[in-house]
Amino acid sequence: MDNQLSDAEKAEMEQHLADCPECRQQLEDNHRLWDSMGEIPVPAPSDKMQVRFDAMLETYKQEQDNRRPGIAFYLQQLFAMKPGFTWAYSLIILVIGAGLGYAVSRGLNNAPRVRPPEGVAAVNPPKSRESDTPVTTVTLTGSAADRGTANSGSAADRGTSNEGSATNPDAANTGNDISEKQQLKVLADQVHEMREMVMLALLENPSASERIRGVSYASDIKTINKNVLDALFSTLNNDPNSNVRLITLDALTRYANVPAVRRGLVQSILQQGSPLVQAAMADVMLRLQEKKAVQPLKELLEQKDLNEMVRTKIKQTLTRLI
């Protein structure tokens, strides 16, 4: 009726119709129904719509201008227009990170640059970053900055707390160390911020595998903040690729100790249409023993064309949650 049959299918259908009066009747009824549907009057939207929209757009633009006039916004714009720039930017971070690392460590009297990264990791386990990020080029960035930070970090530790460590010949610079420690904190914060920016930019990338990379960055970000959470939830609920959404679910689950994250996850249950993601969410809720998920899961069960596998899984989950 809406002309979507191929010619072959059409021919088949007409052949069948020649022999089947019931079907002919059905088709006729369907046609009448179809036509009637077309006649149902739809009121025109009011004239105020355009005005409302314009007002909303203006307000939004102003909010945007007020909120993010800074470098982060322009960087995101850059990424949106030229995805290839991501790599160039990562290289720049690499250079900056390495340069800063060298500069800071040279500024200190100790010369820890010679130490291998493993040594650093052994001395300062709490400060060492994960060196197993799955991303190639950006791993270089990450670990170069890490080595810079970690080296500086360990040097500062040695400076201020006088730990007796193998390659720690010096202990006499307590005067300089305080401001150096401040510098290092600033440096660490900047690296952290850059990481966050790269992550947010990757999440906008047209390629799904780049977006997945972006999500995996979240695991490296120590203190999760609102921007990152918003971006992750937005991806979870809106990304067209179900694999990306699955990875995002994973990432978000890691922060499930934050109440806002749990709430967001529960709300997300009913927004998922893909069976894979629905099943994954049921699993997550079970693992978290999140009672608030019971209601949305029940609502999900009422959807008539719910995938059978998912239906079974949700029922199981519900029995173990209540």
Add this chain to the structure above:
Amino acid sequence: MLKVKSGDLDKMALLFQRYHRPLYGFLFHMTGQKEASEDMVQNVFYRMLRSRHTFTGLGEFRTWMYHLARNVLKDHLKRAGRYRPMPEWEDRIAGDDLVEEQLERKQELEMLQLKIESLSPESREVLVLSRYQDLKYAEIAGVLDISVAAVKVRIHRAIRQLRILYLQTE
């Protein structure tokens, strides 16, 4: 939309001009509510602005738009309850000097709209998307995140359900 995404927010107005009517039509056919549909249209465009970074440019804009619209619709249904009778019919079709047949026809159509609304949301949305928004099955599959075959099955079921209802009170 790609231009909006990269920062040219004014292009959003163009998109609004081009798409707000079909979007309104979709929402109206789904809910039967004029004002609520208008509100939802604004909501959808706002969400499009806010989540513009998730538009990948790989699919059609329409697909993405209807995807967002469905989310807004879901939220609306959650808040407003499942099925509401419509007090808005009176002002929709000019009533006074209609001939008897026209009146009858008008009532038939009203009933039909009600029947469409009594369908389950899944059935209703495939019907509306294909009948009124003229989306091809492949596009509908993209909006709903299901396979084309599943779309065809749903449409078949929906038409069958609606036909039964339609013939009941003819």
